[in-house]
Amino acid sequence: MAKTAGIVLIGNEILSGKIADANAAYLCRELRALGVEVRRISIIPDEVDLIAAEVREQSAAHDVVFTSGGVGPTHDDVTMEGVARAVGTRVIRHPSLVALLERYYQGPLNEARLRLAEVPEGAELVADGSLMFPAVTVRNVYILPGVPEIFRQKFDALRERFRETPFHLISVFVNIGEGTLADHLNTLVARHPDLLLGSYPEFSNPEYKVKVTFESKDRTLVERAVEELLTALPPGALVRVQR
């Protein structure tokens, strides 16, 4: 049961603008659909101390933490070491992973390939029929690779572990600006402190000026708040409602 989640992306290639990450946006969408609230995404360099500090902090703050990137055989793959330090343990070579790699490479492994068998001590390997190579988890931290296809494969194999009560979302599109809309939204927020109410202006969209999102795990609350806004809007202000 994971109500809140954090995401740690590890990669100089993102920070230096060489690649745009796709894993965080994917994971945010998937977790939201499962009913899990992502509370933080941090993108940090391939440096053991920074990884250890960030994972330690997020692991304490959230029910579950996902890391992406920094797993592999080269010098800049230091996520396993960082996570091990974060949870107060050390990196070991996992015998099942060594065996798996020996079968895969059909023979003895060099030092670089043996690094692929390294995990934090106490880590659990999560495999199902769909994965060639298991996912690695320790405490509440799931260590996923940066390569998007493999990231998704591994998350898909794990996803049912995280299913929660779903969120209900209704979007209301209006053709009045935020400056006019704000009073109505403030009234809604004051009346329904538990409602997640978002207001997203568009400056060059011919269809509407603001998208207002109503979201909660309580469907009745969402429906009631939408109804209240629709009643309060001036005539002609509503463009459409999307459920």
Place this chain on the structure above:
Amino acid sequence: MAKTAGIVLIGNEILSGKIADANAAYLCRELRALGVEVRRISIIPDEVDLIAAEVREQSAAHDVVFTSGGVGPTHDDVTMEGVARAVGTRVIRHPSLVALLERYYQGPLNEARLRLAEVPEGAELVADGSLMFPAVTVRNVYILPGVPEIFRQKFDALRERFRETPFHLISVFVNIGEGTLADHLNTLVARHPDLLLGSYPEFSNPEYKVKVTFESKDRTLVERAVEELLTALPPGALVRVQR
């Protein structure tokens, strides 16, 4: 002079998977081209306490910090308040911004529109001919809006403030895997501790297996390290060099 930068994206809409951010990737590319090293990107909710804590920490850790999002007239726009707390001050209404908004809206402002004139006390307004509405900065924090077009307009007006010695980047593409390549890379890292050396495998690219990036502000160092790798590679392993 900004050698290091941090980025704080503020927005429930990103964390809940409703939109994929484009500002961080843009800013990483632009800052890198200017010679500035981005050390951290944090994506956090529209919550004053979290914004204050994150901006305070990043402002202390980096030469310059950019925020994106959470500026506007509605209840969920709390970045100004968060940044004000981060730098130990309060939010005030800036007289120049009130005057600018009165001209723009051609008359007196309601409470919601007056919020657009709020900035942390002591903030500087940075305007140039290209901006309809100035950018806001306090200490080493630049407060930018989340809407991508306006984010880019404002950053473009500010960019020359951040120009540094540029990075030199050479990419070497090889058709041997990381497991074989790792020894060569370890040798390079040991010999040139100041070199930024990245290794990025591709699993389904017919052209190459690994892209190796060599980067430094010292062009000679980059050229020398590339030469060393090219000499060490087995015959036929090189696909191409990109400068």
